Amino acid sequence: MNTYEWNALDGRGRREALARPEQRGDARLTAAVEEVVAAVRERGWDGLSAVAQQIDGWEPCPVEVAPVAAVARRTLAPEQLAAIELAVRNIRTFHEASRPPDIAVETAPGLLVRKVWRPIDRVGLYVPGGATPLFSTLLMLAIPARTAGVGEIVTVTPPRSDGSLSPLVALAAELCGIEAIWTVGGAQAVAALAFGAGPIPKVDKICGPGNAWVAEAKRLVASMAGGPAIDMPAGPSELMVIADADADAARVAADLLSQAEHDAAAQVLLVTPSEALAGRVLAEVDERLPRLPRAAIARASLEQGRVVLTADLAEAVEVANVYAPEHLSLAVADAEAFVPLVRNAGAVFAGGAAAETFGDYLGGSSHVLPTDGAARAWSGVGVYTFLKAMSVLSVSPEAARRISAPAALLARLEALEAHALAADARLERV
Ligand SMILES: NC(=O)c1ccc[n+]([C@@H]2O[C@H](COP(=O)([O-])OP(=O)(O)OC[C@H]3O[C@@H](n4cnc5c(N)ncnc54)[C@H](O)[C@@H]3O)[C@@H](O)[C@H]2O)c1
Numbered sequence: 001m002n003t004y005e006w007n008a009l010d011g012r013g014r015r016e017a018l019a020r021p022e023q024r025g026d027a028r029l030t031a032a033v034e035e036v037v038a039a040v041r042e043r044g045w046d047g048l049s050a051v052a053q054q055i056d057g058w059e060p061c062p063v064e065v066a067p068v069a070a071v072a073r074r075t076l077a078p079e080q081l082a083a084i085e086l087a088v089r090n091i092r093t094f095h096e097a098s099r100p101p102d103i104a105v106e107t108a109p110g111l112l113v114r115k116v117w118r119p120i121d122r123v124g125l126y127v128p129g130g131a132t133p134l135f136s137t138l139l140m141l142a143i144p145a146r147t148a149g150v151g152e153i154v155t156v157t158p159p160r161s162d163g164s165l166s167p168l169v170a171l172a173a174e175l176c177g178i179e180a181i182w183t184v185g186g187a188q189a190v191a192a193l194a195f196g197a198g199p200i201p202k203v204d205k206i207c208g209p210g211n212a213w214v215a216e217a218k219r220l221v222a223s224m225a226g227g228p229a230i231d232m233p234a235g236p237s238e239l240m241v242i243a244d245a246d247a248d249a250a251r252v253a254a255d256l257l258s259q260a261e262h263d264a265a266a267q268v269l270l271v272t273p274s275e276a277l278a279g280r281v282l283a284e285v286d287e288r289l290p291r292l293p294r295a296a297i298a299r300a301s302l303e304q305g306r307v308v309l310t311a312d313l314a315e316a317v318e319v320a321n322v323y324a325p326e327h328l329s330l331a332v333a334d335a336e337a338f339v340p341l342v343r344n345a346g347a348v349f350a351g352g353a354a355a356e357t358f359g360d361y362l363g364g365s366s367h368v369l370p371t372d373g374a375a376r377a378w379s380g381v382g383v384y385t386f387l388k389a390m391s392v393l394s395v396s397p398e399a400a401r402r403i404s405a406p407a408a409l410l411a412r413l414e415a416l417e418a419h420a421l422a423a424d425a426r427l428e429r430v
């Protein structure tokens, strides 16, 4: 992890200090994704099947969830099953409470404006599974989608190396009422959901995170004519920890490593006014790293890691607002006092006890969150991700008489005579 002193950097130095890993914006990756998407869009199932076999070794297959989930139920220890059920309960509780209410406002007597929410008809869920099947991500997507009342959910995940579906992903699906999953991943799965391929139907919106190929494919298909909506840019994981001089270095190091182990293109950053704390954290990271099963991935990620030294904690929060991390941990005394200062982050973990891992699994809010600075303008997945709002206008005859004249005046100020006449028509027969 390179160390930077924020106040010694000019504008360019600061941009470099907070630059995302290069793999994410790699032009070769973009070109490869374009090729995959074109193959699926132009050749449908044949294109999809060919690309999937070439990249992952298997033809996409619709797998019935129940028999595979039964394997998980047979092999999991009771406490493992109970942990999954606890996660489901917490996630469901949070999302049920966050369903946005319809509202009705009488903006003037007899002039009623409602905002009503409707679920999206058909949604595609991408469950990552290249390095390891992220069954927790299925929960984080499917529970809010079900809570919103989505009509049809099409789920995809990469095949395991033997072509099969992970029993844990199947179990998570079963707990969310999903009956089948397509074993196809990467950019080709995103393209299939975007434009349809054989029996895989085109969806209205693609949700879910993934590696750089998946994130780039989502960005690309959403920009194409007739392409779907997407939840957000959600690529390789990011964690920024803001720590004060008294933070627990072992915990901070553990948190940084927890996200570094996701992907060589994941990025972790420590921002602190205390050089001594930074030194202790780096020593802890060095000590713990070799013992991790995924040390090679974490080590590659840490090469893109950063330590940023600031004048004080308020400046550290400003650095976070510039970087807009997916996850922001506030490992500081009185973390709550700093929460109001945070403007740009996908999720905030307030205080040393709030391990980022808790949010990944069972805090309750979705761990599907914006990366690459998208937290400046996007939110993480929630029930609202799977809904859209319509307005409904109702007008009493008396209100129509009152508002016709001003409406017609406004229309004529815009030189739109037909609009004005439509307003005038409400004056005539009420
Ligand atoms: N932002 C979030 O909310 C969030 C949440 C969970 C996970 N994640 C991220 O999801 C990612 C999961 O990554 P993963 O790789 O394990 O699974 P993945 O499912 O995202 O990607 C695996 C697929 O990528 C494709 N692929 C891999 N290498 C390729 C290559 N060289 N050329 C073409 N295609 C290739 C393959 O089709 C493979 O099946 C990690 O980066 C993790 O940090 C992000």
Ligand SMILES: N[C@H](CO)Cc1c[nH]c[nH+]1
Binding pocket: 134, 136, 137, 236, 237, 238, 259, 326, 360, 367, 368, 369
């Ligand atoms: N930290 C990831 C989001 O960036 C989510 C996850 C899934 N499993 C473990 N972690």
Ligand SMILES: [Zn+2]
Binding pocket: 237, 258, 259, 262, 360
């Ligand atoms: Zn994680």
